[in-house]
Structure formats: C-alpha cells, structure tokens
Amino acid sequence: MAATETASQGDSKMKIIDDEFMVCADCLMIIANDDDSGLDYHYGKDAAERLAKIEAGLSAVSAVSGHISVGDSDRDDEFSTRDCDCCGTTLAGSRHHCVVIE
Numbered sequence: 001m002a003a004t005e006t007a008s009q010g011d012s013k014m015k016i017i018d019d020e021f022m023v024c025a026d027c028l029m030i031i032a033n034d035d036d037s038g039l040d041y042h043y044g045k046d047a048a049e050r051l052a053k054i055e056a057g058l059s060a061v062s063a064v065s066g067h068i069s070v071g072d073s074d075r076d077d078e079f080s081t082r083d084c085d086c087c088g089t090t091l092a093g094s095r096h097h098c099v100v101i102e
C-alpha cells in the first residue's frame with residue numbers, strides 16, 4: 001500500500017483528540033452499530049427528531065476532527081446527568097465512554 005501521509009504530524013498516525021467523549025445510550029447505539037432502529041422503539045414518532053440531533057452531533061465532530069470510536073466500557077457511567085457530548089441531551093441516564101480520533 002502506498003503511503004498517503006499528507007500532513008507532517010510526526011510519529012503517530014492515529015491521534016486521539018478527545019479521550020473522554022461521553023455519549024448517551026442512543027448515540028452509542030449509532031456510533032457502535034450504526035443502528036438507529038432502537039430509536040423508533042424508544043421514541044416512536046419523536047424518533048426522527050432524536051436522530052436529527054444525534055446526526056448533527058456526529059457531523060459536528062467529523063467536521064472538526066474525525067471519527068468517534070467506542071472507548072473503554074470500564075469508563076462508562078451507569079447514571080449521569082452530564083450532557084451527552086454528541087447529541088447534547090440532558091436526559092439523565094447512562095453515558096458511555098468514547099474517543100475521538102483524528
């Protein structure tokens with residue numbers, strides 16, 4: 001495979017930009033499995049609105065940096081009122097550890 005390095009970033013190819021990107025269960029489902037079918041189940045007619053917020057969050061991340069990847073499940077928070085770093089929901093619930101990779 002030919003080398004495709006464009007930037008002179010130095011040593012590492014994969015740079016972690018955000019090592020503590022905590023997302024809600026809905027976002028995790030989409031980040032991990034690219035599966036939004038659960039939204040219909042949970043939100044019914046509001047599913048499209050939820051999905052739009054999640055996709056907006058995902059594209060905001062990819063616009064500035066790159067790629068969200070599922071992180072360390074040991075660092076998940078079973079119950080948190082922290083805003084989801086992706087869709088911004090303030091609904092209390094589980095938050096799952098992800099990393100943002102350039």
Ligand SMILES: [Zn+2]
Nearest residue numbers: 024027084087
């Ligand atoms: Zn979310």
